[in-house]
Amino acid sequence: MPALISQFPLSGVLLEVMSTQTQVLAHCLSKELALVSFTLVLYDHAITFAEEIKFFWSGPWSASRILYLSIRYLAVTQVFLVLFADSKNLSSLTAGQLFIVVYLLAFVVMVLCQCVVTLRVWHLFHRKRLVRWFAAVVFIGSMIGTAIVGGVCFNAVKSAYEITNSSANSNKSPPVLFTIYLPSLIVHTVMFSLTMYRFRASSGTLQEHGIIHRFLKEGMFMYAFAAGTLLYEIISLSMTELDHISVYYPALGGGLAVGTTVVSVCRAMLSIRSLAATHHVDPAWLLNHAELSRVQWRRGTSEGEIYVEVDEMDVFPPSL
Numbered sequence: 001m002p003a004l005i006s007q008f009p010l011s012g013v014l015l016e017v018m019s020t021q022t023q024v025l026a027h028c029l030s031k032e033l034a035l036v037s038f039t040l041v042l043y044d045h046a047i048t049f050a051e052e053i054k055f056f057w058s059g060p061w062s063a064s065r066i067l068y069l070s071i072r073y074l075a076v077t078q079v080f081l082v083l084f085a086d087s088k089n090l091s092s093l094t095a096g097q098l099f100i101v102v103y104l105l106a107f108v109v110m111v112l113c114q115c116v117v118t119l120r121v122w123h124l125f126h127r128k129r130l131v132r133w134f135a136a137v138v139f140i141g142s143m144i145g146t147a148i149v150g151g152v153c154f155n156a157v158k159s160a161y162e163i164t165n166s167s168a169n170s171n172k173s174p175p176v177l178f179t180i181y182l183p184s185l186i187v188h189t190v191m192f193s194l195t196m197y198r199f200r201a202s203s204g205t206l207q208e209h210g211i212i213h214r215f216l217k218e219g220m221f222m223y224a225f226a227a228g229t230l231l232y233e234i235i236s237l238s239m240t241e242l243d244h245i246s247v248y249y250p251a252l253g254g255g256l257a258v259g260t261t262v263v264s265v266c267r268a269m270l271s272i273r274s275l276a277a278t279h280h281v282d283p284a285w286l287l288n289h290a291e292l293s294r295v296q297w298r299r300g301t302s303e304g305e306i307y308v309e310v311d312e313m314d315v316f317p318p319s320l
Contacts, residue, residue: 026249033254055273
């Protein structure tokens with residue numbers, strides 16, 4: 001078919017029509033993916049709202065409470081503005097201002113999610129300062145990298161949005177933007193690897209505990225959702241050929257990585273709060289699932305009975 005088309009003088013017009021059709025398809029898919037992200041975030045928020053009121057709307061302010069509420073409501077605002085921008089014919093000035101707000105909110109939400117994942121690892125390694133500082137350095141480096149990449153790629157991302165909304169630029173290849181999601185993927189991968197290491201380094205008795213398996217399962221769930229969508233974004237945004245714009249633009253404008261990461265991180269935070277309330281302990285203490293591995297203990301004579309030797313300096317669990 002391409003060989004036959006090239007024999008006619010209208011071939012350039014036909015190719016331009018095909019390119020325009022692909023561009024329209026990409027824009028429609030981007031809107032649909034934005035709607036999916038919006039629905040995912042709003043639906044998850046609705047079904048967990050009662051738990052949010054119970055565990056995060058009262059009590060003293062803490063890092064976990066601030067992080068949870070910030071992530072939840074900034075994410076809701078971000079996905080709503082993305083959907084609003086796609087559904088309205090806005091002036092160029094308003095569209096430009098809205099793009100800046102949406103762009104900044106997406107980066108802030110992703111950084112806050114990285115902070116939550118890092119704090120989980122921080123509390124897992126209560127007595128290993130080297131691992132704690134390694135996790136902190138990875139997070140700080142990722143945060144700085146996110147800010148640098150976000151600033152460098154700002155004009156490129158804006159021009160990519162202009163390409164998909166302007167027929168005059170329909171034959172122009174979009175820029176390479178996959179680097180904007182690399183810092184988040186690195187943080188999630190490193191922190192999940194450290195979580196797996198902490199579980200494997202624990203004693204066999206501790207590994208068999210139901211709470212530990214639940215915590216590990218939630219960590220795997222959170223990593224699978226976050227890493228999976230981040231990989232999707234990275235792969236899709238590296239496909240800058242004109243033949244692949246129907247894959248590129250939905251990944252750029254759909255916001256799927258933000259939505260799935262927010263849902264998985266907030267679910268994990270709610271689960272920790274729920275488990276801590278059930279066992280009447282502080283969430284930070286519960287996060288340190290190797291608490292018994294740092295004290296001397298032995299089995300008692302009765303089923304489920306243990307004797308623990310606690311130093312006076314270790315009586316108080318860390319506060320979040």
